[in-house]
Each structure stands twice: as structure tokens, then as C-alpha cells.
Amino acid sequence: MHSKITNHADAAIDFNLDEDRVDWHDRTLWFIREKRDLASHAIPEWEQLREYASQIKNNVLSNLSQYLQEFEEKAKANGVIVHWAADAAEHNKIVHDILKKHNIDRMVKSKSMLTEECGLNEHLEANGIEVIDTDLGERIVQLAKEPPSHIVLPCIHKKKEEIGELFHQYLGTEKGASDPKYLTAAAREHLRETFLTRRAALTGVNFAIAETGEFVVSTNEGNADMGAHLADVHIACMGIEKILPKQHHLGVFLRLLARSATGQPITTYSSHFKIPQPHQEVHIVFVDNGRSVHLGKEDFRNSLKCIRCAACMNTCPVYRRSGGHSYHNAVAGPIGSILTPNFDMRANKDLPFASTLCGSCSNVCPVKIDIHDQLYKWRQVLMKEGLGPVTKNTSMKMMGWVLSKPALYDISGKAARWVLKHTPFVVSNKMNPWYKQREMPAPPEESFKEWYKKNRG
Amino acid sequence: MSSRENILREVLKNQPADTALPVIDISITTTHEEWIGALKIRLDILHVTVHEVGDYSAIKTILQQEAITQERTVTTIAELGDVSTYIDSIKEDAHSLEDVDLAIIPAHFGVAENGAMWVTDSLIQYWYCLSLRSNWQWL
Ligand code: SF4
Numbered sequence: 001m002h003s004k005i006t007n008h009a010d011a012a013i014d015f016n017l018d019e020d021r022v023d024w025h026d027r028t029l030w031f032i033r034e035k036r037d038l039a040s041h042a043i044p045e046w047e048q049l050r051e052y053a054s055q056i057k058n059n060v061l062s063n064l065s066q067y068l069q070e071f072e073e074k075a076k077a078n079g080v081i082v083h084w085a086a087d088a089a090e091h092n093k094i095v096h097d098i099l100k101k102h103n104i105d106r107m108v109k110s111k112s113m114l115t116e117e118c119g120l121n122e123h124l125e126a127n128g129i130e131v132i133d134t135d136l137g138e139r140i141v142q143l144a145k146e147p148p149s150h151i152v153l154p155c156i157h158k159k160k161e162e163i164g165e166l167f168h169q170y171l172g173t174e175k176g177a178s179d180p181k182y183l184t185a186a187a188r189e190h191l192r193e194t195f196l197t198r199r200a201a202l203t204g205v206n207f208a209i210a211e212t213g214e215f216v217v218s219t220n221e222g223n224a225d226m227g228a229h230l231a232d233v234h235i236a237c238m239g240i241e242k243i244l245p246k247q248h249h250l251g252v253f254l255r256l257l258a259r260s261a262t263g264q265p266i267t268t269y270s271s272h273f274k275i276p277q278p279h280q281e282v283h284i285v286f287v288d289n290g291r292s293v294h295l296g297k298e299d300f301r302n303s304l305k306c307i308r309c310a311a312c313m314n315t316c317p318v319y320r321r322s323g324g325h326s327y328h329n330a331v332a333g334p335i336g337s338i339l340t341p342n343f344d345m346r347a348n349k350d351l352p353f354a355s356t357l358c359g360s361c362s363n364v365c366p367v368k369i370d371i372h373d374q375l376y377k378w379r380q381v382l383m384k385e386g387l388g389p390v391t392k393n394t395s396m397k398m399m400g401w402v403l404s405k406p407a408l409y410d411i412s413g414k415a416a417r418w419v420l421k422h423t424p425f426v427v428s429n430k431m432n433p434w435y436k437q438r439e440m441p442a443p444p445e446e447s448f449k450e451w452y453k454k455n456r457g
Numbered sequence: 458m459s460s461r462e463n464i465l466r467e468v469l470k471n472q473p474a475d476t477a478l479p480v481i482d483i484s485i486t487t488t489h490e491e492w493i494g495a496l497k498i499r500l501d502i503l504h505v506t507v508h509e510v511g512d513y514s515a516i517k518t519i520l521q522q523e524a525i526t527q528e529r530t531v532t533t534i535a536e537l538g539d540v541s542t543y544i545d546s547i548k549e550d551a552h553s554l555e556d557v558d559l560a561i562i563p564a565h566f567g568v569a570e571n572g573a574m575w576v577t578d579s580l581i582q583y584w585y586c587l588s589l590r591s592n593w594q595w596l
Contacts, residue, residue: 045483052481056478058476061472065465286464288460288467296470301471
């Protein structure tokens with residue numbers, strides 16, 4: 001169920017063709033949202049933690065250049081090799097060069113949205129390097145030749161029967177098997193062999209601490225640890241915004257992250273990497289890829305505080321019913337809709353409109369990003385740039401013209417009420433997307449102006 | 458100019474005016490006993506079995522019962538070397554732990570609020586053991 005359509009509304013229509021899937025997707029994500037509520041309500045100082053996290057991240061953004069240098073200095077002193085990549089191409093080249101230097105043509109990789117953003121797998125595969133994603137969900141979408149649809153649950157759009165079919169095809173499990181326990185055991189067995197034979201492992205970075213030069217990777221499967229521990233070369237790739245100033249700040253974020261993401265009290269493995277093991281090479285790649293420019297946009301820089309918990313996706317009524325692929329980017333949902341226009345406004349002009357602006361995303365965000373306000377601000381920018389949806393542009397222009405002429409406004413109102421009352425099929429038909437899943441209330445008998453004249457005039 | 462210089466220059470140019478770090482003050486009012494209770498409830502939710510023991514011999518008794526169903530057990534605790542295979546980080550190759558069924562490892566401390574254990578390389582030797590186990594027990 002992977003859509004190649006690059007317009008959210010069209011891709012959402014595609015996703016909605018399978019009603020069962022949409023219902024189940026919606027219910028599953030809402031269940032996770034409810035787990036998040038239970039977990040967060042169990043912490044009396046939850047709101048205080050969110051406030052701390054927000055303030056720490058604000059401080060990070062305002063001192064980012066200093067913290068990056070501090071981290072670099074400490075990491076180097078710890079024996080880690082630090083690289084800087086201006087964009088995706090440079091990031092991919094750095095990783096490829098490290099592998100080439102060690103004559104490595106097979107690598108394991110744990111979950112990293114940054115490498116999705118940079119298209120690393122495709123780049124390495126085009127250069128003859130096999131990459132095995134070791135996060136179970138990522139492995140599933142990799143076998144299905146699809147991108148992840150959710151940053152925490154990459155294959156949430158897939159039914160267990162579809163996963164059973166994939167495993168039958170690639171891992172030799174029984175045909176028709178769909179028991180999650182059986183399938184997970186088969187995947188573990190398959191990945192175990194992979195871990196043992198790969199000499200290079202790539203991981204993402206959840207938090208990098210300037211004070212100590214260490215970085216923390218959180219996973220539920222321990223796959224980042226296994227890969228990194230058994231490999232001769234460990235490459236960790238991070239966006240430059242992932243820095244935290246001090247070690248004691250980490251607790252604030254670890255308490256927020258898993259509770260916001262899945263409702264767990266903590267991610268199963270929170271692994272701290274600081275000093276390379278003997279005979280191991282550890283590399284860190286700092287990636288900019290548009291972030292430094294994004295930092296300069298006052299209205300939008302706040303989204304760089306994101307810790308990728310996906311709470312905003314799980315709660316979003318649009319995401320739950322349109323699926324992650326409809327956002328046609330590595331990061332989907334409300335946060336994807338405010339991040340991606342910073343990097344390419346034209347290609348992602350549809351995304352800020354993929355929202356009801358209900359504000360639920362901002363309410364759950366553990367670092368207090370004003371997500372729905374930014375969605376609204378992006379809409380204003382896009383409309384000004386003439387990049388709003390064509391129908392909206394035309395109707396807004398027409399509306400502006402009508403509203404500037406009171407007599408015309410009165411006549412239009414009357415005409416609309418007459419049409420809705422006597423010939424409703426003119427608007428309520430398949431040509432009008434508003435009526436696809438909705439029924440409209442009956443039109444009023446009179447306008448407010450007429451009512452006011454009669455009763456108060 | 459290198460990417461490093463370019464990135465740092467752009468970041469410095471675009472970063473907003475300094476905002477202060479918060480002073481983190483989360484006072485803990487819960488007593489030790491309350492935390493132990495909270496920890497047990499938390500571990501129970503996580504399907505982790507908890508045994509309260511006084512010494513190594515009590516651990517051995519539990520392990521001997523456990524080991525009946527296990528094929529290969531290893532430990533990084535020397536005192537338990539007679540009921541399980543003691544492994545030493547210097548001699549053991551992590552790759553050889555592929556078929557371990559039960560790993561007995563010490564932890565520096567446990568966290569009552571979330572049921573996590575803090576372990577370091579020096580105590581655990583091989584993280585790889587961790588991921589082989591799907592059934593955790595606290596001793
Ligand atoms: S924007 Fe907030 S809620 Fe959404 S993924 Fe980022 S941190 Fe989580």
C-alpha cells in the first residue's frame with residue numbers, strides 16, 4: 001500500500017480505498033495515543049518536564065554553533081572521528097568513503113530518519129553496498145521496497161497478513177502464517193545471522209551531549225546495540241539539532257520520549273556511546289541539509305526542537321486516516337508538514353493544508369512546538385507566494401470580490417440559500433469533494449442581517 | 458571553505474538570541490519503601506519476574522531451577538561461576554555468544570519509575586547477550 005502520488009489529498013484518497021485498513025490504522029494509532037495519555041498522567045510533573053524540555057531546546061537553538069564545537073572537541077578527545085556534511089550528497093559520500101576505506105560492502109543499519117531523508121540506502125545500493133535495516137519494522141518496509149510510513153512504527157500501514165506474505169517470500173516462513181510471535185521469531189533468526197557477519201553498523205542519534213561528547217541511541221529491539229557492538233566500524237549520523245548541553249538534561253528527555261511515543265515508561269534500550277571499544281572505529285557525521293537556513297526563520301525555527309516521538313502523528317485525525325505515505329517525505333504527519341516546506345516549499349506546498357488545525361498535535365508535543373500555529377503560518381506564506389491549492393486561490397479571490405460589495409454579498413447569500421433548499425444536488429454531488437464523506441446541515445431560512453433587521457432593527 | 462566552517466558560520470548567523478537554560482528542580486518526596494513498591498508494580502506491568510534475595514546462594518537456587526530448561530547459560534558474575542559459565546571480556550569473543558539462552562549480568566542500579574537497569578560495558582561485557590533474552594528477571 002505504497003503511494004507514489006506526491007499530493008497529500010490524492011494519496012489520501014488512494015489510502016482510503018481500503019476502508020478496513022483505514023479503520024484499523026486509525027484505531028491502532030489512537031490506542032497508542034491513549035497509552036501515551038495514561039503514561040503521561042502517571043507523572044505528576046509531566047507539564048513541568050515539557051516546559052524544561054522546551055526551554056532546554058530553545059537554549060540549544062540559540063547556542064547551537066558553540067554546542068556543536070563543544071561536542072566535536074569532546075568527541076574527538078574520546079577517540080571518535082567527526083565529519084561535517086553540508087547536504088544529503090555529502091553525507092552519503094562520507095558514509096560511502098568510510099566503507100570503501102575498510103573494503104566493506106555489507107552493512108547493518110538501525111533506524112535513522114536522517115538517512116531516509118538523505119536517501120542513503122539507495123545511494124549505497126547504487127554503489128554496490130548492501131544495507132540491511134535491522135529495526136524489524138524498517139526491515140519489513142525494506143523487503144516490501146517501500147519507505148517507512150511512521151517515524152516510530154515504520155510499517156504501521158501494513159496488515160499482519162501482508163507481513164506474513166513478505167516473510168514467506170523472503171525469509172521462507174510458512175505460507176499464510178500471520179501470527180506476530182512466529183513472524184517476529186523468524187525475523188530475529190534472520191537478523192541474528194546478519195549481525196554476526198557484518199563489519200560495519202550505522203545508527204542514528206537521539207541525543208548528543210555537548211558536555212561529554214557522548215551520544216545516546218534509543219531502540220526497543222536492541223538492534224542498534226547489537227549492530228554497533230559487533231561491528232569494527234560504527235557510523236552514527238545526526239542532524240545538527242540533536243545536541244543537548246549537559247548530561248543531566250538527558251533525564252528530562254528520556255522521561256518524555258518513550259511515554260510520548262508509545263506510552264512505555266522508557267525505551268527498552270537507551271544506549272550511551274562515548275569511548276570506542278578497543279579495535280573499533282567510531283564516526284559521527286553531523287548533517288546540516290537545510291537546517292542552518294531553517295534556523296534563521298523566526299516563525300518556523302521552533303520545529304527544529306523535535307525529538308521525533310511521533311505523538312503528533314498518533315493524535316492527528318488527518319494522519320490517522322490518510323496514512324504516512326500520503327505525506328511523501330521521510331517525516332510525515334503534522335511535524336513533517338511544518339518541517340518539509342522549509343527544505344522545499346514547492347514540492348511540499350500541499351502539506352500545511354493536510355490538517356484540521358485542531359491543535360491536538362501541539363497539545364501532546366513533549367517539547368511544546370507550536371505545530372498547528374506553524375501549519376497556519378505556512379498556509380499564509382504559501383497563499384502569498386501563490387502556491388496555495390488552485391481551488392482555494394480562485395475561491396478566495398472570488399470571495400474577496402464579493403465581500404467588498406455589500407449588495408452583491410446579499411444577493412449571493414440569498415441565491416446560495418435558494419439553491420441549497422430547492423436544488424441541493426447542484427452542490428451535493430460527487431463532483432464536490434466536501435460531500436464525499438459528509439452531510440451538510442439544512443440551510444438557514446434567512447441571513448443574520450435579515451434576522452437582525454426584523455428582530456432588533 | 459570546508460563544510461564544517463560553512464555550517465558553523467551559517468548556524469552562528471541564524472541562531473536566535475540567547476535564552477537561558479532552566480534550573481531543573483524536581484524534588485522527590487517519595488520514601489524508599491514507596492519506591493520499592495512502585496518498582497515492583499512497574500516490573501509486573503512489564504512482565505518482569507522479581508525475586509528478592511539475600512545472598513548469592515539464593516540466586517544460585519533460582520538459577521539452578523531456571524537452568525533446567527536452558528541450553529546455554531553465561532554470567533559475568535564470578536561468584537556464580539559454578540552454576541553458569543563465567544565469561545571474561547578479555548578472552549571471550551562477542552560473536553561466540555550467538556547461542557546463549559540465559560545471561561546473568563549485574564547492574565549498577567535500577568530505576569523505580571520505569572523499571573530500567575543501568576549497566577555499563579565493564580559490568581555487562583557483551584551487550585549482545587541482552588538482546589538474546591526476551592524474558593527478564595530481576596534478582
Ligand atoms: S513535533 Fe513534537 S510531538 Fe511531533 S514528533 Fe516532534 S517532538 Fe514528537
